[in-house]
Every structure is written in structure tokens, then in C-alpha cells.
Amino acid sequence: MALAINIQSDTVTITLDSRFDFDFVEEFRRAYSDNIGKFYIVDFRHTDYMDSSGLGMLLNMRRHVNGDSSAIKLINCRPQVKRVLLISRFETEFIID
Numbered sequence: 001m002a003l004a005i006n007i008q009s010d011t012v013t014i015t016l017d018s019r020f021d022f023d024f025v026e027e028f029r030r031a032y033s034d035n036i037g038k039f040y041i042v043d044f045r046h047t048d049y050m051d052s053s054g055l056g057m058l059l060n061m062r063r064h065v066n067g068d069s070s071a072i073k074l075i076n077c078r079p080q081v082k083r084v085l086l087i088s089r090f091e092t093e094f095i096i097d
Contacts, residue, residue: 003031012037016047020054020081028057032064040065045076050084062093073097 003024004015012035017024032040040061044050058074065071073095077085085096 003027005031005035007035007037010038011041012039013041013043015043015045018046018048020044020047020050020057022051022053025053025057029060032061038071040072042072042074043076044074044078044081047081048078050081055084055088055090058090058094 002017006013006015012032014028014031016028020028042058042061058072062072074085074090075097077096082096085091085094090096
């Protein structure tokens with residue numbers, strides 16, 4: 001599975017693969033830049049691994065939506081992914097649910 005994109009009304013949901021790393025830079029960028037929404041949800045339900053590239057991609061996405069942290073929600077984070085997000089203090093930059 002690569003990235004899956006679901007658009008409903010003004011919300012774009014991007015469901016990630018098992019790994020969120022450098023291999024998905026271009027595909028992830030296209031997922032949010034080609035599908036304009038007011039709100040974005042990044043669904044980590046399948047993601048077991050995320051590295052610093054994944055963190056960078058999320059920050060680039062935030063810049064793309066004009067830095068509005070309320071416009072992006074990170075959901076279904078497995079413990080190992082949530083740990084990386086919290087260590088990196090991403091709870092101050094994003095809504096983590």
C-alpha cells in the first residue's frame with residue numbers, strides 16, 4: 001500500500017503506509033498540495049516506523065497550510081510513532097489524537 005487519499009467536503013485524509021520515511025517525500029507532498037482542503041488528517045493507523053524525514057514532511061505540510069496547526073490532525077498513532085512525535089515536541093505544532 002502506498003499513500004491513500006480520501007476527500008470529504010473540505011477535509012483531506014491521507015492514510016500512510018507502514019513506513020513514513022524519505023521514500024515517500026514526493027508522494028506525500030503531492031497528496032496535500034494537489035488536494036486542497038481546509039483541514040487535513042494524517043492517519044498513521046498502518047505506520048510502524050517514522051524517521052526524521054517523516055517529521056520534516058509534516059513540518060513542510062504545516063508550512064504549506066500557512067502554519068495553521070489547527071488545520072492538521074495526526075490520528076491513530078501507534079505507540080512507537082507517537083513517542084517520536086512527542087520527543088520531537090510535535091504536540092505543540094499539531095493536534096495529535
